Amino acid sequence: MITADFHNHTSFSSDSTAPMEGQIRQAISLGFTRLCVTDHMDRHYPNPIDKGSFELEPDAYFDSLQTLRARYRGQIELLFGIEFGLRNEPHLKEEILNFYQNLEASYPFDFIIGSTHALHGADPASAEYWESATLKDGLRDYFQSIADNASWYPCFDVYGHLDYIVRYVPAEVKDYCYEDYRERIDQALLAILNAGKGIEVNTAGLKTLSYPHPKKEILMRYRELGGEIVTVGSDAHAPEFLGYQFNRAEEYLKECGFRYYTVFKDRKPIFEKL
């Protein structure tokens, strides 16, 4: 049984109003032994006026977690996480790398997710991104961004929601054919593995798709290439989605040949039996 949610958001994220304490109480009521909050930090997020800055205030974030750690000690283990939005536009690389490495060195993070939330100066969840990209180019460039970011930025532990872009493609059927992108996906997986990092199963996909992220072919290919580190997260932005369909995530991992899921403490992986 999976008893740890390693991807979720609180009101420290621009797109959540959930108090951190509410997420913790929900995790305890689900019988979880660990919770790692991973609020958004997206340096130079391209659409700040419509959607907020997606840059949290790290001191307040850490203080809040520390206070709640003391309050809920003995009931649940609270890990300190964050989700960094990584960018593969070359002119942003140096500044973003310095910014995240400085943050990583300044706070005692247990776990860092690296994610693509923007490329070509736009959020792939926005209409703007798809205005200038065909379906094929939009998906191909997104997978390329993972390959670039995983090799450019050492400051993450797992790459987030590998194929979440499929939820936002301007097509009636929200799906894609793995074979059409196999080469780019392999580049992305190899970059992640060569950097010694992992991936996650993100159950937010199950809200609108028949599978969590990433789809089965990717997860199986990751394993085939030697991948072992897989965290599990709901990407919940509200308590009702915490631990969303984790029973399904457990089956899914087993179907793909995994016998363990991963949690992190002090940036080091710990393998828990499924």
Ligand SMILES: [Zn+2]
């Ligand atoms: Zn994300």
Ligand SMILES: [Zn+2]
């Ligand atoms: Zn997230």
